Amino acid sequence: MGVTSNRVEDFSSHRINTEPVMPGMEIHTVCLSPKKTTLQKLKQRLSEIFFPDDPLYRFKNQTWRKKLLLGLQFLFPIFQWAPEYRLELLRSDIISGLTIASLAIPQGISYAKLANLPPIVGLYSSFVPPLIYAILGSSSHLGVGPVSIASLIMGSMLSETVSPRDEPILYLKLAFTATFFAGLFQASLGLLRLGFVIDFLSKATLVGFMSGAAVIVSLQQLKGLLGISHFTSKMQFIPVMSSVFKHRDEWSWQTIVMGFSFLVFMLTTRHISMKRAKLFWVSAAAPLTSVILSTLLVFCLRLKTHKISFIGHLPKGLNPPSANMLYFSGPDLELAIKTGIVTGILSLTEGISVGRTFAALKNYHVDGNKEMMAIGLMNMAGSCSSCFVTTGSFSRSAVNYNAGAQTAVSNIVMATAVLVTLLFLMPLFYYTPNVILGAIIISAVIGLIDYQAAYCLWKVDKLDFLACLCSFFGVLFISVPLGLGIAVGVSVFKILLHVTRPNSLIMGNIKGTQIYHSLSRYKEASRVPSFLILAIESPIYFANSTYLQERILRWIREEDEWIKANDGSPLKCIILDMTAVTAIDTSGIDLLCELRKMLEKRSLKLVLANPVGSVMEKLHQSKMLDSFGLNGIYLAVGEAVADISALWKSQPDFPEDCNETRQCRETKR
């Protein structure tokens, strides 16, 4: 391979043809990106930020008619799959729809209680939203309905200000309003293509948060499971535990026996289903079975004991409209908006990650921004029809998937089953004991405690594990939104720490190749005499320019010490490998300038190798390129070494741009 030397070229000027330095050397150039106006750059940047998936590519080169159809399918995915729907699919969809309905009814009632809402609201929420989602959603397997985390947060945030017992109507109004704002927030995120907001909930944060929330939710159920009637309205670990033990006289053994036996039953079925995926129906049917059995039991014992509390009268009939209960002014509006945003973000995160998980299993694509709009609109519609926050639930979707759901029709089937229940079967829940609802919730949320994922985090990344711990303990001991905030803070801090204290390393040549690699990692790599080759593994920003300057000067000092100790040839040139420096700002440019000046005073040459496009552009715009000169920037480390060594050989008194150095060397002689 011929050694090639690469010089800087400015696209705006003509190509500069320097004479080859050595016979056989070919001259390439490090060039700038093609010139663009500020407007073009802005357009490109914005399209990368908001339309990374180029959602309109299907519309290119199509007839108007086709474009209209594609547009309709884009807005309402039902038009995409409904025309191709065949009767064979209907059978699987009915089976899976009925299966998730059997799960949805007890879960709906339970989660409504978790949010301190009347149980019937949970059933309403399993009727309207699934229908809307079937029209707008792009996932075929998402089982839609209320979920534990969002219900818990809505309950905890609202009841801190308004008591659901003393002011039930105000509380209900606030819940619907919060649902409306959650939907509005979700839909706007989708519409404005700001889906990356939810990306800031890292996996580590979510693992900790979910586990913490599961513990909180389970502890809340101690009220029902132990039969305590005076229970704290707080959510944190300490007040709940003290409340449990303070009211020991209220514990009722009948309730405890019944609750724990059904809990053990449901956990056992869960265990069976986890062992064998084919037996998914065992755990799917368990909640409804428990409800039926326990209701019968209480009905039989109704004259013998009054110790077991039960649901009581539930109104028959369809969702009443609730648009008139929305609440757009007044002192608690801020609370409703805050609650809406927090529950909105969390339910969105759950819904989208569940949708993506099952889409990946069946190898189809779920569009995050479209899903956000679907979930958002479903919640906005829900808030006008007596529903609270809903989203894609993991447990329901898993059952749906395992039961063989093929399309969103299974959601329609589920909604129909709920409709029948609402119209005719409500009186049957009169004697359903509250304790069974607690047991259902615990058995549902226990799966959220993912200690294996936490162990994996510990093994792979200690800082991720710290974020996980922070969100877990934050949720458990402080409060749900604050715990979440702390965890997001730790995650963002991790990103910033990486930028503030970037890695830098000395590189050496791998013998027989033009490859340069870390000296400490590769035994094959060896130092190049008179050169110090440093790789910087981060963008150079205001946040790290001071650090990098100190660090680079320390590398040089240590190299000098090493050379002294090993009697090597003296250092003459520093090469900064800029491959991983993916961006630079004005402080970074100042750093390079200053570093060059400082090193020049010490008779050391500084050159850059392989700056990326955006960095080259900034260097050019800031006139830094002029000061670095054509000889200061190379396409690759190997070429820099070859070219500079050749230059030294041909001009032993140092190259033209370093008069000071030449003087130094002459005085030394």
Add this chain to the structure above:
Amino acid sequence: MGVTSNRVEDFSSHRINTEPVMPGMEIHTVCLSPKKTTLQKLKQRLSEIFFPDDPLYRFKNQTWRKKLLLGLQFLFPIFQWAPEYRLELLRSDIISGLTIASLAIPQGISYAKLANLPPIVGLYSSFVPPLIYAILGSSSHLGVGPVSIASLIMGSMLSETVSPRDEPILYLKLAFTATFFAGLFQASLGLLRLGFVIDFLSKATLVGFMSGAAVIVSLQQLKGLLGISHFTSKMQFIPVMSSVFKHRDEWSWQTIVMGFSFLVFMLTTRHISMKRAKLFWVSAAAPLTSVILSTLLVFCLRLKTHKISFIGHLPKGLNPPSANMLYFSGPDLELAIKTGIVTGILSLTEGISVGRTFAALKNYHVDGNKEMMAIGLMNMAGSCSSCFVTTGSFSRSAVNYNAGAQTAVSNIVMATAVLVTLLFLMPLFYYTPNVILGAIIISAVIGLIDYQAAYCLWKVDKLDFLACLCSFFGVLFISVPLGLGIAVGVSVFKILLHVTRPNSLIMGNIKGTQIYHSLSRYKEASRVPSFLILAIESPIYFANSTYLQERILRWIREEDEWIKANDGSPLKCIILDMTAVTAIDTSGIDLLCELRKMLEKRSLKLVLANPVGSVMEKLHQSKMLDSFGLNGIYLAVGEAVADISALWKSQPDFPEDCNETRQCRETKR
């Protein structure tokens, strides 16, 4: 050059020697970093975070005695330069010390008024802190004293809650307490080596902030310059301007004429000094000259007009102790702490950047953490001796430098001059008009409006310019701390945006080399048939893994379209160049896993090229390496291309790990 293929090696196991694929091929390996325990890694990471400059390297291999001396010099830099102090230096230091004293006295009085404090406090603050800094500081040119920005902020933050006119004693107490906490905060940052906190004030932020503060400060001076006695206590642009025009009846033409003529005088001298650096003394002497002239003028006119207000009686004597005025409990403690932290950060930023600027000019090193401790201790000592917040001031240091200061002795000379003033000359300031103080402040802060730097930001980086504008208008229209907060938020957002929406690009081979570069940037680069080589220019984090997945799939889709349009050979392999992926977290690993699975289903091979050390480690810890296999990771893009092409040639039915692919190709035949 022989083509070499590089396979993965685990340091914990023995080296795996695969048979050479082609004659002449040499087998290297991509290897992990040497194994370290969690504790070793933690230690290394912490030392990189907190001790990047390895401050104790001087102590290595020294005798105990030498170590003790070095330790003393480390803690008190005065022991470093004092033993070598020669009499020749004293002359320069006395000249420069007296020059900055002539600047320090009027500035001290003016800035104290800016902070709503009695003028004498400004002189006290130019006496004790410079003495402390001379012992502890490592800069030879820093001129220490109160500065405009910190004074303004202290004044604005405290007077929002406590009126300096109605409760002067409480206000004074709060000011000293805030100074104490500013010092405590600064010293702790230095002690805990958390200096990077101030790095988050980017240059862009500071340019905007300083300009905004300069405008605010200048507007405040309209009170003195126009002779208004009823002035708003607010700082923002709108209330100040409305206050100016509402009290037009209070404008006094005598004051206006005097103020503006001296202002023009000082701005002219400033202009002269800026044109010719040798005439620095012209602008340095101007404030004191103005004070003397205007005082004489008012003294002569004292019987003719009462329209010009003057300072009045100032107490003679040294700094009274004020430790008993510090305030460690009570309702306003929070305010004092907040004010202390904000002024502490800002004065630290100014002091350290000024110190670094002049150190760079004379090619010596200023240790940021040590400077923080020096400035912090000087403020803590100051708060106990009736001083308010002080730091290294730019104007004073520039004059000091230009006047030829050699060591911190010039600060001692200045302090002595202030001492003489305090003891004997205070009555001379009785008739000094307040209007002249306003003129001095304006002529001092006008230099902070750096429109050239703002223009440079606009040219180089539009987002930096936006941060600059945000802090400028935030300070001007909202409030000083909030404006600063917004600007820091924009700067951090910029970092996060870069991580959330990283750049990715297609690379091509530069003919005749093993170098791969951006296709869009290099005309010489050409596609490699059947390969898609993507470079990702950012760490892969939770914040961008979703984006990157969508973006990579879009690259593949577009490549497929390009191949169809250009009749190229079908895509068979995706190479991800990981050189710039300097870190990865659990979400990033999941992305790679999932991407590999998705591409496998589409009969595409995914390999990684050149993962950096920390990424390799994480891949290994998460067992991802096992799934990628030995063939999935290469040392360089060129080697991956060579090795995989060779494999395809020798096994036309595709390599062993892609059974699915082979079947596909067989059915096609």
